[in-house]
Amino acid sequence: MRKVILAVSLILVLAVSGCAANPDNMDAGNPQKAEVTLWVTEDFGSEVLFQEKVPLEEDDTVLDVLARHVDVETEYGGGFVNAINGLQSAYSNVGGAGRRKNDWFFWLNGIQSNVGGASYYPKPGDNIWWDYHDWQHLTYMPAVIGAYPKPFTSGFGEEEADMPWLIMHNGDTKVLALKLAGYFGNQGAKVDLVPVDDSHILDRERPTLVMGTWSQLALLPSMNDLVKNLDRTGMFVKPVPDGLVAMGLDRTERKVYGSGSAAIIATGTGQGDQTPLWMVIGVDQEGLERAVRLMTEEPERLKFRTGLIVTADKLLPVPIGE
Template identity: 25%
Template sequence: MSRQSSFRLPRPARGPAAALMAATLTTALALAGCGAGDSPSGAQLLVTQDFGARPVADLAQPKVGASATVLSLLEGNLKVIVAGGRVRSVNGIAAGGGSGWYPFVNGVGAKKGLLTQDVRGRDRVWWDRHPFAAATRIQAVVGSFPAPFVAGVKDGKKLPVRVECQPSDIPACQTVQDAMTAAGVFAAKGGLQQSFTKETLRIVVGPYVQIRDDETVKTLEDGPRVSGVFARPAADARSIAILDAAGRTTRTLGPGDGLIAATRLDDGQPVWIVTGVDAAGVKAAASALDEGNLRGHFAFAVVDGRAVGVPEVRATP
């Protein structure tokens, strides 16, 4: 059986008051990134197996000294064996047999020097043990939302956020912007720019057939080995296959079903994708853009109103 659950629909604020609240909170968060805000004492640590499907440890207030790195935070809170510059075991759960321990900071992984990267106050550090046969590089995940947007993607540096929608008037576009406001993030909104940038965090929203020309979005069609996302849109964009850890199709998203995923092109910033095969599916995905829904998922699908973790992982008998 796959990991499924019902999900809650967020109720974000709207209107000028919401915009003022977002601006005020954004300013406060920016100030928190200076001085005492750089202390790692506010960091969080999540440790899981099998793409987030099996929890190992979830520490909202992990033990941390005056400074910490991605690796030392793990070593200071769990029993860890490191050899050859790699984590070989966590709490007795060993790497090997085609699986390894991989870190993500604020939803971003596969970066050189990540193990020694400093941890800052609002960072969310996530270690997961999973097989690497179908995807050797998983560069971005959605399960640390809203950390990439409020804590930055490296060294506490926050980047501008832009919600890019195609078509520009699709209702899900406003739903996504409202969700960002509820998370304390000011996000500009506009049409699809189809641009490669290192200075903006982009959230691309729309039916897949409408957004597939975006260079980063289109990597989904090449499967997890290229995109790091265990979902592959069909060539005609009329369906999206959801895959298991081996890259095999477990189900197919059709009308009304949605997908939230994140990926990264080369050294660009992670791009979040809120999509489906039709407007109803995009709306379902947009309505699920919430910390409680996404937590611990590499990617996230909404199928017949139910949450499905992506990749799908069979439950232990």
């Protein structure tokens, strides 16, 4: 049975700093028109350094695409991105008091890669997102929401996202699940709606979205396991009986958001997980409705977010900055 708790290791950190697989990446009929989206940001998307749709050439790796548009310095045989536009790793080759855990990481269609950027061959339409951030309290984030509606519309790795992904709901949230399914159908994604089932969360075979109020989801052992081990999930929202706790990067609890609020967050079982788990967790039904409206009517507002709390008057990216 797949475990949601993630192992931590520096080796994986170095691997992910230039990361993912090797598919046939070109449209043979019209290769000159193949494009990918390239983002370069800092501090979990809070500062955007580069964002464009760029050409994808034959046999391009993620690193090839990056190096054509920004200034890149690499180490460890070219597999580790040490600097982009002069913003350097504060950990690699740095000693003494000046050493800090700040490095470059990337996600492919919202999934953190399990191989280096020099080894991943992206497909036309992929989203490549590089971000420079502090990993003192975070070795990696297996999945993020900022490339939405990817990975559900594009997948990760060699295989296309042909298998329908799951939306799990209970009786009270089925109408909202149907609204989400309609949106994804319009994006060309295949979706299956099923009742909430703990086994689908623990042993996922495809990308999965579970939605409900925390009072409903707290009945699932898998969801409680996630909350008890947040520091190993890459998530910075802690559901509690009376609301949603927004957390800082240092894992301190900053503020509780109550009625009318919801969280949109994602995780996975590790780097390169092609079956990420997305969660839409409402404090109440009003919060759930607010989150689903955002995802179906204003999806562009999820852009560059690693996770999000939705309230009546604002969108709060998480983790919370200093």
